[in-house]
C-alpha cells in the first residue's frame with residue numbers, strides 16, 4: 001500500500017517508524033519530512049500548506065492512504081480537497097477540525113453537550129475582556145480563538161497583565177485574526193494529561209494514556225512550547241478517571257459531532273486537567289500530539305496502515321488497539337532561543353552513539369542533512385526516546401540517550417516524568433493503558 005504522511009516533525013518520524021515496522025508491504029512517502037524520516041520514507045518536497053500540490057501528488061501516484069500530522073493542512077481543508085478527488089485520507093474535514101481551529105467553537109460545543117470543562121466567557125474587545133475576566137479572579141486564562149502555534153495562551157496574574165493582554169490581542173493584534181475573539185477561562189489546577197483516540201466517524205479506539213510537558217523549564221516554568229517531553233503510560237490516570245474520560249469526553253464528543261452533522265474521522269486528542277472535581281477538558285486537538293505520538297508509536301503494535309485505511313471507509317473493523325506492555329518516554333532537545341527565535345545551523349554530535357543504546361529510538365524534528373552531517377534547522381530538533389519495563393527505566397534510557405546528543409546552546413528539561421515517579425500514587429510500572437473493562441465496543 002502506498003502511504004503518504006504529511007508533516008516534518010518528531011511526530012511524523014515516529015509515525016513513519018511505526019508504519020515501517022508494523023505495516024507489511026507499505027510503500028512510504030513523507031511530505032516534506034526531515035533528515036531522520038529520510039531513512040524510513042521517500043521524501044516529497046512539498047510543504048504542508050501546499051494543499052493543491054499534495055492532492056496532485058497523491059492522485060498522480062495513486063496513494064492509497066494519506067495521514068495528516070499537523071493541524072495547519074487540516075485547517076486549510078486538505079481532507080475536503082482529497083475527498084472531493086476521491087483520495088483516501090485519514091483526518092477530519094474542515095468542519096470537524098473546528099474542534100481545534102476555534103477554541104470558542106470547542107468550548108460552546110462542550111457546553112451544549114455537557115462535556116466536562118472549565119467555566120468560560122468570550123471577549124471581542126478590551127472592555128469585554130475586562131468584564132469577562134472579573135468573575136474568575138486571578139490568575140485567569142486567555143486564549144486566542146484561532147490557531148496560534150501553541151503561543152496563543154496567556155495566563156494573567158493581575159490587573160496590569162490583563163491590560164497588557166487586552167492591548168496584545170486587540171490593539172497590537174499579536175495573534176492576527178486568530179485573536180479577534182478571546183476565550184476567557186477559569187484557571188484550573190491539577191495534573192495535566194493527554195488522551196488520544198482514533199475515530200472512524202462511528203467509534204473511537206483509545207490509545208494508552210500519556211502525558212506531555214509543555215513549559216520550556218524544569219518544574220513547569222517559563223513559556224509554553226509545542227512540548228518538551230512525554231511518556232506513556234501517563235502514570236497519573238486511575239481507572240475511575242480513565243472510565244470517565246472515555247465515556248463523558250471521548251465517546252460523547254464523537255457522538256455529539258455526529259449529531260451536529262460533523263462526523264469525526266481522524267485522531268481526537270483531549271488535553272485534560274485532572275482536577276479535584278474530576279477530569280476537565282482544557283482543549284481539543286484533531287491530530288496526534290507531538291511529542292505524545294513519539295511515546296505512543298513506540299508502544300502501538302497494530303498494522304496502522306491497514307487500520308486507518310479501514311477507518312477512512314468508516315469502520316476500523318477491530319475492537320481495540322494493541323500496545324506493547326513496555327512504557328515509553330521521550331525527551332525533546334530544542335535549539336537555543338526556542339520557543340522564541342531558534343538559533344539554527346549548528347552541527348549535532350552524538351546521534352549515532354545515542355541511537356546505538358539498547359531500546360532507544362532517536363526521532364528527528366527540525367534537522368537538516370548536508371553532506372552526511374546533521375544540523376539544527378528549527379526549534380524542536382531531536383526526540384530522544386526509549387522503552388523500558390516501567391516508566392522509570394524508559395525515562396532513564398531516554399535521558400541517557402539525550403545526554404549523548406550535543407550542540408552549542410541545546411536545551412532540554414531535566415525533569416520529564418519526575419513528578420509522576422515521585423508521587424507514585426497511581427502506578428509507575430509498565431502498562432496502564434485502559435482498564436480492561438473499558439476495552440469493549442462503545443454503544
Ligand code: GLY
Pocket residue numbers: 212226227285288289290291292
Ligand atoms: N503536545 C501538545 C500538542 O501536540 O499540541
